[in-house]
Structure formats: C-alpha cells, structure tokens
Amino acid sequence: MRYLIFLILTCATLLPSLAQAYDVLVVQSRRDPAYDEVLKGFRAQRHLSERIIVLSDYADTDIVRIVREDNPGLVLTLGDSALTAARKLRLTPVLALMSLGIHKQRWSDNICGIGMFASAERYMEIFKAMKVNRVGVLHNPAKSGWYLQEARHAAQTAGIELVIREVREPRETLAQLASLAGKVNGLWMLPDTTTVTRETSEAYFRFAQEHSLPLASFSVAYLGLGAAAVVEIDLVQLGRQANDMAVMMLHGGSDRYVVKPGKTSVKANLSVLKHLGISSANFEASSNYFSE
C-alpha cells in the first residue's frame, strides 16, 4: 500500500511536468493574422516545442508564474503588450517580435529581438529612385532617435539631405509637417508611434498631396492612402529569422541584441508615381511593384 501511494504521488508530480515541458513559450499580445504569419515562418524553420499564451484571451496573465512553473527555454513575444508582460523576466531569455517598443529603452540583458524598422539604406534607394534629395522626416527622439542616426548616415552616403522635425507629442505633428512646406521634395514616414497615429497619419498624405511630394512609408497599408512607395517587412521571413535566433539562444548563445528584419520588400503605387511625374523605370530596377 505504501508503494502504491508513492507511485501515485510520483506520477501526479512528474506527469504534468513531462506534459508541460517545451522549448518556447509564445506570448501573443492578441490574436492577429500577422502574428500567425510570423509564427508560420518560425515553425517552418526548425521545430521547437512551444506553448502559446494569448494575452487578450485573459484579463490578467502572470507570465512570470507560468515561466517559473513551465520553465521554458525561451519566451517569444509578439507585440508590445507581450513584451511588456515579459519584462519582469530576468533569467529566461526573451525574443521580442513585432514590437515597436523594443528600441524605446534599454531592456534587461535577457531581452533581445527583431525590430520593425527596415534598413535606412532601403529607403534611401527609394528616394534616389524617385529623384528626391531633400527628405522631410518627423520623429520622436525618445522612440526613433537611434534610427535617425543610422538614417542620417545612410542619407549622407546616398547624397540625400534629411530635413528632420522633432515631435514630442502627436498634436505637434501637423504643425511640424506644415513647417516642412517648401523645404523638402520628399517625405518619409517612420514607424514612430508619436508621429504616426490614427489622427495624424492622414496629415502626411494630405500634406504630400497638397505639395505634390512623394511619400515613403513602412507599410503597404499606406499605399492606398497615397504613399508613393513602402518598404515592407516580410513577416514569414521574420519568423524564420526569429527561429534562427531562438535556436541559437536555446543552445546557449549569449548575444543579447536587437537586429533589423532580414528581408524587406519595396512596393510602389504606380498611379501616385505617375501623378507625381516620377518615372517608374528607375523604380523597377530596385523594387517590387504595387499597382492599384
């Protein structure tokens, strides 16, 4: 009898542990097709066992407790909310994807990720293709100041002048945009959550339309609003890239850094280009095409 009780207690203790043993705890901010696409690429590369937690499905989720109980090898976060929830982890490595806030501040050493800012050189290529040499750009230094440094360097290399306006809060965006009138012949919309909001994004396109400026943006969603070209991140490829990083981290890799997305694509609105009198011939050589 004593042996039987011991056996039952052992099974009850070990079996759940065995059942919950996995490599990656995937924490999603919400259910989103874009996240699914990233996970699709993540799973396509190398198989890693995983458990998925969708934060929006629960009122309050204690990630720390789950990690302590499950002890996964890696926490993969998708979205800013997921990253914020994983901030309390100190030991378990965290790989942040689809997060704009990954660059915002200095995170603890266990957090790394892939940023959502495409390479500034890609944008410079676009501007060169559109024969734009003075590019207006609005940014919040707290959020995208680091990127502007790279951008300045890339612009300088490409022979393009960046006319930079700093925006501390969204309401300033319109005035700062207005201040660019007559000073630029191109406009660059950064994925900065201060300068680009639902209320202000329209102002970019209106300003660009009023002043006949080509606008380069970061999402194909803006092509329909009047963006001349966009640099879009390949999400499946982003997942693959994350898988590589995860495998490396699970195998003891000690690098803690934020890298840029590995593969991006350029898409252009040919109608806008035509209206602006920009030849699409130069464009074809350097980018993919988008036509409405």
Next chain:
Amino acid sequence: MTLRAMISGFRVSFGFKLFAIFTILTALTTFIFTILHISSEINDKRTAYSEKALILATNLAENARLPLYAENLEMLRLQIKSALRHPEIHKVVFSAADGRLLADIGKQDDFNHTELITKTVAVHSAPQAESVESALTGNRSKSPALIGSVTLELAPVGLAHLSRNIAIKSLGIAFIFWGLVASLAYVGLRKATHSFNALMNGIETMRAGNFAVRINVDSDDEAGRAAQAVNQLAATLQERDRENARLHEELVAALRMEVQEEKKQLMAKLIQTNRMTSLGLLASSMAHEINNPNGAIRLANQYLSRACKDAMPLLQQIAAEEGDFNLGGLPFSKARGEMANCIATIERSCERIAHVIHDLRSYSLGERNEFRNDVDIKEVITGAMTIVRSHGKYSGMTFYYDATTGIPPITGNYHQLEQVMVNLFLNAIQATPDGKGQITVYSGFDSVNDEVLILVRDEGEGISPENLKHLIEPFYSTRIDNGGSGLGLFVTNFIVSAHKGQLEFTSAQGAGTTVTIRLPVHQSPSP
C-alpha cells in the same frame, strides 16, 4: 309649386342627399389629404434642411479634422468664417473630444432661434488612417478615434416662404380638384338618380290611387329593377282593385237581397204580431159585446127562474085539478122538470159564457205582472183548457187531464202561467194532424225538489232534432207561412224562466212531443 317648396323637395331628395354626402366626404378627404400633403412637403423641406445641415456639418468635420486634432484655433476660426459665408449657416461650434469649446462663432441677426436647425457631428480620424502598429500588422482598428465634434446651426431662411407657397398651391389645387369632382359627381348623380326620380314619381302617382300608370324603365340597375317590380305590383294592385270592385258590387247586391228577404220576413212577423194584437182587441171587444146580452140573459133567466118558481105551485094545482096538460109540447109532468133543467142550463151557460168572456178579457188585457202566492195550478190548467176549448176551430181535440192530490199553490202570475199552458196546448193542437187527437195533461208535486210538475203530451208529428235546437229562439217557427209568429215558445220559455222554472221538450219524429214544466212552489218574482 313655390320656390320654397321646390327647395324643400330638393333638400329631401335622394339625389341631393347623395350629392351632399359625396361632396362633403370628398371635401373632407381632399382637405385631409391636402393637409397631409402640406405637412409632408413641409416636413420634407425641413428634413432636406436638416440633411443639408448634416451634410454641411459633416463637410466641416471632414475639413476640420486635422486642425481640430491639432487644436489649431486659428485654422478652426478661419474654417468657421468661411462656412459662415453660406447664407443659411448661422453658427458653428468646434469642440474637442473631451468637450472643451475650441471655437464658437455665429452670425448676429434677429433670426428666430426656435427655427434653427442644429446638427452636431462627431469628428473622427479618417477611417482609412492607420496607426503604426495596425499598419504593420494589417489589423485595422474597428472604430476610428474620436477627435472632437462640430455643431452647426442652420437657419432655414426660405422655409417659411416655401411652406406658405406649398400650402397655397396645395389648397388651390385641392379646391380645383374638389370642384371638378363635385361637378362630375353632380352630373353623374343626376344620371344615376334619373331612374330613381322616375321610380319615385311613379310611386307617388300610385300612392294617389292611380294604379294604371306605369314607370318608364330605361335602365337595368337597381332602380330599373325596382321600377319593373313596382310596375308589376301596380298591375297586380290594379287587377286586385278591379276584383275588389266586382266583389264589392256582388256583396252589395247580396246584402241588398238578404236585407230585402229579412225585411220581408220581419214584415210578415210584424203583420202576424199586429194581427195577434188586433185579434186580442177584437176578442176584448167581442167579450164586451157578448157580456152585455149574456148579462141580460142571466137577468132574464133569473126572472124566469123566479117566475117558474112562483108559477109552479099554480101549475101544479092546475095539473092536479085539471089533469096533466101539455106545456111547450111536453106533458106538464115532464115539462116541469125540463123547465127547471132549462133554467139551470141557461144559468150555467150564462155563467160559463161570463167565465169565458172574463178569461178572454183577462188574457187580452193583461194583468201580467201580478205575482200571487196562491196560484192553483189545476185552476190554471183548467182555465187554459177552457179558453182553448172555446175556440171552435179545435173542437176535434180531446183533452185528458189528470192531477194528483196535494198539489200546493205556487207563487206566480196566474195569467202568465195560463198563457204558457194556452201556448203549449195550441202548439200541441197545431202539431196534431188534421186537428184531431188527444192531448194528455198531467200535474203533480215533487216534494223532494219542492216543485210543481206539469206534463203536456200530444200525439202529433213530433219535432226534428234540428228544430229542437232552435225551438225557443224568437221568431223561429216552422209555421210562419201558416200564421205562426215564432214567439209562442220564446214567450213560454221567458215566462217559465221568470218563475225560476224549467222547460223541457222530449220529442221524436212521428212519436209526439212531451213538454215538461217544473215550477218552484216558493219563489220571488224576477225583477
């Protein structure tokens, strides 16, 4: 016909009522629909103004989205001033999302503020505008962000004038429509009620009694069918009228004949009654004429009796002395007795004549209402028999009278009871063929019922059951033509009933008739 009568007649006519109802209903309907139309039109105009205000406000909201978000007051005021150039925009207010008033500019005019149309439009971010995150993930936000609101006051400047014009036009058109419909209705009703008028005229004529008139049927509608029916009815009534007239004439003729027949019978009865009255008077007169000589005979007989009584001793002495001698053709020995007999016979006959005359006078003159309580029924029967026997016409009849002893006197009228018996005797005699036969009379006393019983039985032809039912009806007689009055048994029954008695007839055809009279011994006379 006066104008007033014509108007009055027109007012109560079917056509006028229909026309009045139709025109009133049409006017009412037209008025209601016109009011509804005017109301609807004005509402439409107001709605149009409201929609216009909404469009203008929405347009303002679209244009002011960015300056409103940026709270660029200068730009907002410029937009308001630009909007206020529109003559109908009275006031524009921009408010932030948290409700703060950012810009509020209106016109200074004396427009009635109660008529202002106010529309408030929320200002949202452009629906296609994306935040960074949604743009990167492609997950669009379901609801745009609220930026603020625009309140626009629109003064419907031309609405009052427009409403007045709509009302005038609509009412004018409605009045023309109503007039046109009423005119057409009048024409139509005249045509439709033409057959009704003809029908009514025909009916009026028939009501006056002229069933020969016929209504001109020129349609197959209800009125036409009614006219046909009325015509058929008139024809039937006319035929019935003729039939009634014929029957009336026949009835009058029949009544006339019947009256004449009854008159004839009545006259016969009156003649008979008159004859009976005359006979009574004659009997009374005859009694008087007979009574005088009868008195003289009695007196003379009394003298003769005294004379004989005085002469008899002398005559007996002569006969004794000289022997029997003849007197009046008879030997004195026989003549002596014969003389006494003759005198007694004369005396008895005179007395009898006097008695008959007395009875005749009493019968004819009356004393009908005298009720006595000592009426001897045997005396009544004997008296009646005397009267009847005195009638030489009935000499062939034999009377047999039997009476029990101990019959008490009854209360009654002697003469009326005697008349009852005379009537019964006469009927019995008349019922006897050839006036020859026996009449049996019986009287007795029913001590159980305290009644006196009288039976009169004849050997006559009897009474048929049919006649038996009408026997005591007045003026009913099978011998009217032979001098019968039809009153005998009626009077007999009346008298017996007046004495509280009963009269019964037992008869069979060919077996004679028995009449039974029951009279109470004590009774008070009828009033």
